[in-house]
Amino acid sequence: MTDFRVLVSDKLADEGVDILREYCNVDVKTGLSEEELIEIIGEYEGLLVRSGTQVTANVLAAAEKLKFIGRAGAGVDNIDLDAATEKGIIVANAPSGNTLAACEHTLAMMMSLSRNIPQATASVKAGEWKRSQFMGVELNNKVLGIVGFGRIGQELAKRANALEMRCVAYDPYINRERATELGVEVCTLDELFPQADFITVHTPLVKETRHLINKDSIAQMKTGVRIINCARGGIIDEEALADAIEEGKIAGAALDVYENEPPEGQRIVALPQVITTPHLGASTVEAQQNVAVSVAKQCIDVLEGGSARFVVNAPMVPLDQQDRIEPYARLAQKMGKLLIQLIDGRIESVEIEYGGKAADFGRNTKYITRLALKGMLDPILQEPVNIVNAEFAATERGIRVSESITTESKGFTNIMTITMKTDSMQESVSGNVSSADKIRIVAIGDYMTDMTPGGDVVISRHRDVPGVIGQFATIIGTYDVNIAGMQVGRNQPGQEAIMVLNVDAAVPQEAMDKIVKIDGVSTARYAHI
Numbered sequence: 427m428t429d430f431r432v433l434v435s436d437k438l439a440d441e442g443v444d445i446l447r448e449y450c451n452v453d454v455k456t457g458l459s460e461e462e463l464i465e466i467i468g469e470y471e472g473l474l475v476r477s478g479t480q481v482t483a484n485v486l487a488a489a490e491k492l493k494f495i496g497r498a499g500a501g502v503d504n505i506d507l508d509a510a511t512e513k514g515i516i517v518a519n520a521p522s523g524n525t526l527a528a529c530e531h532t533l534a535m536m537m538s539l540s541r542n543i544p545q546a547t548a549s550v551k552a553g554e555w556k557r558s559q560f561m562g563v564e565l566n567n568k569v570l571g572i573v574g575f576g577r578i579g580q581e582l583a584k585r586a587n588a589l590e591m592r593c594v595a596y597d598p599y600i601n602r603e604r605a606t607e608l609g610v611e612v613c614t615l616d617e618l619f620p621q622a623d624f625i626t627v628h629t630p631l632v633k634e635t636r637h638l639i640n641k642d643s644i645a646q647m648k649t650g651v652r653i654i655n656c657a658r659g660g661i662i663d664e665e666a667l668a669d670a671i672e673e674g675k676i677a678g679a680a681l682d683v684y685e686n687e688p689p690e691g692q693r694i695v696a697l698p699q700v701i702t703t704p705h706l707g708a709s710t711v712e713a714q715q716n717v718a719v720s721v722a723k724q725c726i727d728v729l730e731g732g733s734a735r736f737v738v739n740a741p742m743v744p745l746d747q748q749d750r751i752e753p754y755a756r757l758a759q760k761m762g763k764l765l766i767q768l769i770d771g772r773i774e775s776v777e778i779e780y781g782g783k784a785a786d787f788g789r790n791t792k793y794i795t796r797l798a799l800k801g802m803l804d805p806i807l808q809e810p811v812n813i814v815n816a817e818f819a820a821t822e823r824g825i826r827v828s829e830s831i832t833t834e835s836k837g838f839t840n841i842m843t844i845t846m847k848t849d850s851m852q853e854s855v856s857g858n859v860s861s862a863d864k865i866r867i868v869a870i871g872d873y874m875t876d877m878t879p880g881g882d883v884v885i886s887r888h889r890d891v892p893g894v895i896g897q898f899a900t901i902i903g904t905y906d907v908n909i910a911g912m913q914v915g916r917n918q919p920g921q922e923a924i925m926v927l928n929v930d931a932a933v934p935q936e937a938m939d940k941i942v943k944i945d946g947v948s949t950a951r952y953a954h955i
């Protein structure tokens with residue numbers, strides 16, 4: 427049991443809360459106002475929420491100890507991700523735990539909508555028997571337009587196929603192969619709107635999807651279309667939808683979510699053609715267990731000093747590549763830490779070049795780059811730098827960060843080179859991963875080395891003439907520091923050379939001041955890596 431404190435501010439399944447309770451102190455406090463949350467959030471290292479808590483910039487400003495926000499569900503639009511990222515707070519969700527629940531709810535809503543089941547239920551319960559008033563339409567052979575073909579959209583297509591609907595889908599990042607496998611026709615929105623009998627949205631709520639269904643898109647739709655929203659309020663312009671239902675353009679809508687929840691006094695809710703549920707898409711026993719357990723485990727991973735499995739505000743490495751990338755990330759962090767100790771001046775730019783097999787990591791280099799930045803910035807910044815805020819911390823300080831890949835690998839199977847430019851100098855360090863547990867610094871500037879990064883080192887640049895190295899060793903010896911290893915690299919005899927000394931303890935500044943005064947030594951730095 428640790429001293430960490432975690433706040434659970436929405437109703438979470440016991441299975442998740444119990445896991446956390448074995449690890450740390452857990453407070454479950456639901457229904458807090460923003461002010462109430464601001465008042466207490468400073469005491470917690472972890473915060474677990476569903477859609478009921480707005481994690482605003484104001485809340486985060488007061489979250490002095492917070493390391494982790496877990497969203498027990500998919501959508502993270504209730505969390506100010508920029509503010510969390512700026513503070514280095516890891517935000518993670520449970521993206522697949524409620525996919526089937528939301529998909530089945532969508533299906534239930536579509537069927538209820540097509541057969542007026544909620545309205546008919548209410549009518550019978552009111553003592554009526556109005557069979558002709560509730561004439562429905564069949565799903566068979568109808569066109570289902572799916573906007574957003576991610577996890578839920580794809581599961582829905584599978585089930586709609588079984589109902590013999592014809593599915594068309596729009597998604598700017600669509601997996602065409604998957605769509606073809608599922609017999610789904612990929613189309614643009616302009617093609618989807620005029621042909622669909624049912625339109626269902628399954629996108630996140632982001633700038634691009636806000637009011638994606640609006641007056642203009644409704645004008646493109648078939649008269650008599652039915653709309654389903656089990657994703658997020660805000661994707662549909664509720665006023666435009668209400669107008670179109672009243673005008674008879676849209677036959678009905680099934681809404682699980684609203685722009686403001688609960689949707690008090692909204693005209694759309696009162697329309698008889700609208701059926702609705704109070705954001706129940708994820709509310710199944712199974713889904714709630716899945717998502718609560720997922721975020722509880724991720725919370726523990728982060729509080730233990732690791733990363734989370736489904737981080738949404740930092741680059742994520744696919745699970746099957748994590749083992750391969752880990753030594754590169756470890757090496758990059760060490761290289762960054764070494765480099766920062768070899769430079770003077772205000773840092774202007776950092777470039778990380780990936781060569782040989784290291785160039786094969788595709789977008790995953792982002793993860794490695796952030797760890798290199800962490801290595802560089804940790805020693806010079808007060809606030810903690812991590813995988814979440816490393817890039818932000820660099821750019822905020824005017825440091826340009828870039829990545830490049832090269833086929834040039836200087837004879838190594840893989841090589842990473844970090845070059846740092848300051849307002850007064852430029853320095854670079856290259857590293858190689860020879861096996862999962864063997865990482866090496868193979869060059870400093872233009873000089874080849876073979877150094878295992880770790881411990882205490884002295885790195886000098888000096889003229890390659892007799893006597894320099896001897897004086898060097900004598901000074902270090904007088905300060906009682908043992909030299910454990912030495913490497914000297916030079917490009918040409920008598921010219922500039924580089925020396926890397928591995929030492930068994932920190933070299934005092936006084937010794938370094940004497941070393942730089944040795945005739946022939948141009949720079950000498952002690953570094954701990």
Ligand SMILES: NC(=O)C1=CN([C@@H]2O[C@H](COP(=O)(O)OP(=O)(O)OC[C@H]3O[C@@H](n4cnc5c(N)ncnc54)[C@H](O)[C@@H]3O)[C@@H](O)[C@H]2O)C=CC1
Pocket residue numbers: 499500501502521524525528573574575576577578579596597598599600628629630631634635656657658682683705706707708709
């Ligand atoms: N009602 C409820 O209780 C629940 C609601 N949700 C909502 O459903 C959303 C979708 O969930 P998943 O399918 O699990 O997410 P997902 O991330 O697997 O799929 C979302 C898809 O939307 C696509 N997309 C992004 N921008 C788009 C755009 N401008 N136009 C069209 N497509 C776009 C993405 O490429 C992605 O394929 C979540 O973001 C969440 O807001 C999720 C679970 C439960």
Ligand SMILES: O=C(O)C(=O)COP(=O)(O)O
Pocket residue numbers: 476477478498499500501502524705706707708709
């Ligand atoms: O997972 C999602 O995105 C949801 O909307 C589910 O919301 P909830 O956790 O039920 O408040």
